[in-house]
Amino acid sequence: MTTVRILPEILSNQIAAGEVVERPASVVKELVENSIDANATQIIIEIVNGGKSLIRVSDNGIGLLRDDALLSIERYATSKIFNKEDLFSISTMGFRGEALPSIASVSKFILVTRTTDSDIGTKIDIAGGKILNVSDAGAPVGTMVEVKQLFFNTPARKKFLKSNTTETSHIADAVSGMALGNPHVQFRLFLNHKLQKSFSLSDDLFQRSVRILGRDVAGKLCPLEFADEFVRIQGYCSNPSVTRRSSSKIFLFVNNRLVYDRGLIAAIFQGYKGRIMKGNFPLGVFFVEIAFDQVDVNVHPSKKEIRFFNSKPVYQAMSETIDRALSCAQDNMTSYSQTPVFSLDTGEKKAVETFEFFDADVYPESISKIEQSIIEWQTPVIQNKPVENQTDSVQKQKEPACQQALPQPPGYPVPSVNPVKSVSPALKEKPVSFSATTKIIGQVMGTYILVETQEGIMLMDQHAAHERIVYEKLKRRYQLLKVQSQSLVVPETLDLNFKEADFLSGILEELKGLGVIIEPFGGTTFIIKAVPVIIDEKEIKHMIVDIIEKALVKKDRFSKDEWLEQCLILMACHSAIRANLKLNQTEMETLLADLEACENPCHCPHGRPIMIAWTKQQIEKLFKRVL
Known part of the structure; x- marks a missing residue:
C-alpha cells in the first residue's frame, strides 16, 4: 500500500485558504480587489459580527456570464493573466485565481452576477467547497458575493479569530486603505446594518487622506511630487510635528496596490532623518507608479509584499522627494513650526484595536541594512523628463486617480517636480x-x-x-x-x-x-x-x-x-x-x-x-x- 497520496480537492482548497484567508479582513480585501478589477465605480461592503457571521460585497462592475461564473470558483481559474510573460507584468489587483475557491471552501458562499449583455443573472450556492445549486436569478449589473459562517467547517482556524470588535477594526482599516488608493471608486461600509464609512466619488486624494489620517493633520500635510522616466511618486507626508507611536498611519501604494515594503519604509525614515525623534512614526500617503514589469507582486499569496527589480533608484527617489518637500515647507519656519492652540489629544482611547499594517515592534531593528544602502548609493537618478515622454511600458499603465494634480494643503508650497540628485549638505540652498x-x-x-x-x-x-x-x-x-x-x-x-x-x-x-x-x-x-x-x-x-x-x-x-x-x-x-x-x-x-x-x-x-x-x-x- 502506498503512503503517498493525492489530497482531495476540498482539502487542498482548505490548505490554500490558510494562506489567502487569514481572517475576515482578508476576505474583504480579496473581494474588493476583484470588484476594482471589474471596473466597479461603486462598492458596498456589509459586515455582521466582525465578518464571522456575514461578509457581503456588492459592486456595479462588468459582471460574469454563467460559464465564467462557474469557472471563477475553480482553483487557478482567472481572467487576469494568460501566459508566463503576463506573470512578470501584472497590472491587476488579483491574478492567482485562488481567492474565490479558497473562500468558498471555508464558508457558506453565494455568488450572484449579471453582465450588461444578459437579462438574467446567475446564482451559485456553495457550502464548504461543495456546489449545492446553480440557478438563474434576477440581479442588477455587477456582482454580489455573500460569505456566511466563515470557518464553520474548520474550527481549528475559527478559534484563532479575535473578538468581533478587533476583527471589525481590521476590516475598517483594510477598507480605508483601499478607498485611499482608489479615489475614483465610491466605497460604503456597513457594520451590523449601520453605515459606518462612506467615501464619495467627489472626494479627491487630499480629502480622503485627511479623512483617514485624521482632521488634525489637514493643515500639516506636505504634498509630494516627483517624476522621471523610471518612477513617479506622489502623495502627502506629515509635518514632523505630527507623529504617532506606531506605523499604522503610513499608507504605501505601488501601482495603486496597498503594499508592505521595508525598503520603502526605510526610505521614508531617511527622508525624515533629523526631523523626528527615535520611536516616533510619521503619517503619510505615498504612491509609487512604476512600469509593471519592474515590480514583482507574486511574492506571497496575500499580495502585500512586493519586490522591485531595481530598488535603489526607487528608494533614493522616495527619500529625497520627502526631504525636498519638508525642506520646501521649512522655508516658512513660522508656518512650519505652528502648534495648535488646543490639545489635539481629547483623552479618548479607541475602543477597538488598531490594525497596524507595518509591525512597529519589528521595524526599527530590521531596516538598518536597507537604510545604509540608501545612504551609500550616490548615483543620481535618470534626469527628469515630462510624464508624456515616459517609456512605452509606463504609457500602457492605467492612469490612476492619484496622478491627477494634487491639491495644495494650506500653508505649504508644492515642491517642484525635479529629478533626485545627491547634494552635499554644505551646497544645499x-x-x-x-x-x-x-x-x-x-x-x-x-x-x-x-x-x-x-x-x-x-x-x-x-x-x-x-x-x-x-x-x-x-x-x-x-x-x-x-x-x-x-x-x-x-x-x-x-x-x-x-x-x-x-x-x-x-x-x-x-x-x-x-x-x-x-x-x-x-x-x-x-x-x-x-x-x-x-x-x-x-x-x-x-x-x-x-x-x-x-x-x-x-x-x-x-x-x-x-x-x-x-x-x-x-x-x-x-x-x-x-x-x-x-x-x-x-x-x-x-x-x-x-x-x-x-x-x-x-x-x-x-x-x-x-x-x-x-x-x-x-x-x-x-x-x-x-x-
Whole structure:
C-alpha cells in the first residue's frame, strides 16, 4: 500500500485558504480587489459580527456570464493573466485565481452576477467547497458575493479569530486603505446594518487622506511630487510635528496596490532623518507608479509584499522627494513650526484595536541594512523628463486617480517636480531669510527665546538651536578636513567576551579610517590608543561598546556613517549651551542668525523641534477676540 497520496480537492482548497484567508479582513480585501478589477465605480461592503457571521460585497462592475461564473470558483481559474510573460507584468489587483475557491471552501458562499449583455443573472450556492445549486436569478449589473459562517467547517482556524470588535477594526482599516488608493471608486461600509464609512466619488486624494489620517493633520500635510522616466511618486507626508507611536498611519501604494515594503519604509525614515525623534512614526500617503514589469507582486499569496527589480533608484527617489518637500515647507519656519492652540489629544482611547499594517515592534531593528544602502548609493537618478515622454511600458499603465494634480494643503508650497540628485549638505540652498522680519523680545524661563514675527510669536529652545548649529559646523569640518586623531596619554583597555571580541577584530580597519586606533592586547582584551579629535576621549569606550552591542543585536554590519553621525550628535549636545544660561541681546541675535544659516533650522540633531509658533489669529482665539 502506498503512503503517498493525492489530497482531495476540498482539502487542498482548505490548505490554500490558510494562506489567502487569514481572517475576515482578508476576505474583504480579496473581494474588493476583484470588484476594482471589474471596473466597479461603486462598492458596498456589509459586515455582521466582525465578518464571522456575514461578509457581503456588492459592486456595479462588468459582471460574469454563467460559464465564467462557474469557472471563477475553480482553483487557478482567472481572467487576469494568460501566459508566463503576463506573470512578470501584472497590472491587476488579483491574478492567482485562488481567492474565490479558497473562500468558498471555508464558508457558506453565494455568488450572484449579471453582465450588461444578459437579462438574467446567475446564482451559485456553495457550502464548504461543495456546489449545492446553480440557478438563474434576477440581479442588477455587477456582482454580489455573500460569505456566511466563515470557518464553520474548520474550527481549528475559527478559534484563532479575535473578538468581533478587533476583527471589525481590521476590516475598517483594510477598507480605508483601499478607498485611499482608489479615489475614483465610491466605497460604503456597513457594520451590523449601520453605515459606518462612506467615501464619495467627489472626494479627491487630499480629502480622503485627511479623512483617514485624521482632521488634525489637514493643515500639516506636505504634498509630494516627483517624476522621471523610471518612477513617479506622489502623495502627502506629515509635518514632523505630527507623529504617532506606531506605523499604522503610513499608507504605501505601488501601482495603486496597498503594499508592505521595508525598503520603502526605510526610505521614508531617511527622508525624515533629523526631523523626528527615535520611536516616533510619521503619517503619510505615498504612491509609487512604476512600469509593471519592474515590480514583482507574486511574492506571497496575500499580495502585500512586493519586490522591485531595481530598488535603489526607487528608494533614493522616495527619500529625497520627502526631504525636498519638508525642506520646501521649512522655508516658512513660522508656518512650519505652528502648534495648535488646543490639545489635539481629547483623552479618548479607541475602543477597538488598531490594525497596524507595518509591525512597529519589528521595524526599527530590521531596516538598518536597507537604510545604509540608501545612504551609500550616490548615483543620481535618470534626469527628469515630462510624464508624456515616459517609456512605452509606463504609457500602457492605467492612469490612476492619484496622478491627477494634487491639491495644495494650506500653508505649504508644492515642491517642484525635479529629478533626485545627491547634494552635499554644505551646497544645499539656504532657507528663506526671516530674521529681518523678526524681533527678539527676550529670554523666558532661562531656556526659551521669545521672538515676535509678522505672523505672531515664536518660542525657540536655545539649547536645541545651538545644538543644531554646532552639529552642522562639526559635520562640515569633518567633511572638508582629513580625519585627524589624537593619541591618548593613557590608553584605554577594553575587556570583551568572545563574541564581541570576534566582531571588533573584523572592524578594526574601518574604525582606523575614522581615526579610532585599537589594537589587540591578547585574548579578548583590546587597547584604544587614539581617537578622532572631534570625540571626547572619556566617551570613546562607551561608544565602542555601544557599536558592538547594537551590531550584534541587529545582526548588521558596522556602519561608519551612522556611527560617525552619532558621535557628532553627542559632541554637539555636550558642546551646546545649556538651559538656564542667561543670554544677552547680542548673543540671542547671533544665535538666531546662525540658526537661519543651517541646513535644517527647525529640528535639533535628535529630531526634537527647535521652535514652536502661534499665529496672531490663534492668540486672539485664546483671548476670545475672534471666534
